[in-house]
Amino acid sequence: MAILSAPGLTGLAYAAPAPEPGKKSLEEVRKEIEDLYHKAAAATDAYNLAEGEAKRQSDQIVALANQIVAGQQRIADLKNRAGAAARAQYRTGGLPPGAQLALSNSPRQFLDGADRLRQGEKATMGVIAELNRTQDDLTRYAAEASAHWRTLEANRLKKEAAKKEIDSKIAAAKALEDKLEAEEKARLLKLEQEHAYKEQSKWLESGVLKEINGKATEAGKAAIRYATAQIGKPYIWGAEGPKGYDCSGLTSEAWKAAGTPIPRTSQEQLRLLKKVPIRDMRPGDLIIYFDDASHVAMYIGDGAMVHAPRPGRHVTIAGAGSMPIKAIVRPDA
Structure with a gap:
């Protein structure tokens, strides 16, 4: 069964209250925070590569x-x-x-x-x-x-x-979130989930999942076991566990645990690992997101992936199509 909805959503659109005159809407705040965290993720990859x-x-x-x-x-x-x-x-x-x-x-x-x-x-x-x-x-x-x-x-x-x-x-994004009241923070989370739900729905409606039926290798299963065992741990930029992870820290450590060391950053994973078409994707493969390859997750099957999303969030399962996919790469090609 394919992953479709985000936790706490029923698939119905969430309507945020209209903002006060001259004040940013919560959706505008969400986009601004998302952009700041995206830029932080790109810089994190540059940091990890330099390190x-x-x-x-x-x-x-x-x-x-x-x-x-x-x-x-x-x-x-x-x-x-x-x-x-x-x-x-x-x-x-x-x-x-x-x-x-x-x-x-x-x-x-x-x-x-x-x-x-x-x-x-x-x-x-x-x-x-x-x-x-x-x-x-x-x-x-x-x-x-x-x-x-x-x-x-x-x-x-x-x-x-x-x-x-x-x-x-990260400080700018946190400052934006800190200005929100508790109720607004809850609505912000709902908006994030709704956005991810919409993107996942569009991805599934394209029929792509009908073509994806690859089976995980033993190494792929081991990598998935490691990654999913980290669910609930916080995103920490530059971290490779065990207390927390950034996105490529999670994927690189998972495949290391499976006996297949891979590059540390999402850009290097994209550059050096074998690319495969989406239709050939199998559990254990890595999904590279965004044009700048600033985020990576591990496909676990049924249209789902496990990843470390961003600061302030925890390792979790989400829809594989909830963000724009750039490429699929295979550590154990």
């Missing part, structure tokens, strides 16, 4: 630092070897053992000494070549580390900018 990239850069810097330390130790060892050879030459009057043998009156000793002399020269050249290579590696590692530091700093600035935008949008 993930910052972690990768930090890991690269640590790895390069380890390589630099190992390279410095290698250079020290090579210099010790070169120093030992130089000290040996000094003790023998500047002639290495091979050269002394080469100057021997014995033909056999001469041949043996010449061979050892060639081997010694080859070994010395090898030490010098390895020393040069190691020094070149250290120069390259240092340059790469500097580049990673610059990228890390750029991502830090991106995170700060995104966080400021998130905070400002």
